[in-house]
Amino acid sequence: MSRRGQASLSLQASETAVLHVASRIYAAFIQNGSVVEGQEVAMMQRAIEQAYHMAKMVDHVVMSDDEMS
Numbered sequence: 001m002s003r004r005g006q007a008s009l010s011l012q013a014s015e016t017a018v019l020h021v022a023s024r025i026y027a028a029f030i031q032n033g034s035v036v037e038g039q040e041v042a043m044m045q046r047a048i049e050q051a052y053h054m055a056k057m058v059d060h061v062v063m064s065d066d067e068m069s
Contacts, residue, residue: 014055017055018048018051018052018055019051021051021054021055022044022047022048022050022051022052023047025047025050025051026043026044026047029043029046029047
């Protein structure tokens with residue numbers, strides 16, 4: 001448990017990668033003024049969805065080392 005009484009969070013490598021991209025997208029939304037008060041969660045969801053779709057596109061287009069053998 002964390003200090004605030006919530007369960008700890010453990011992400012897989014692919015989830016961590018999507019989180020990193022989503023956080024950059026969300027930061028860009030904030031920077032360009034797209035995140036208005038009360039819509040933060042919706043914009044986070046949008047950033048996560050966009051990051052997920054980007055990851056799926058990369059997975060479809062790029063062959064990893066493991067997939068080559």
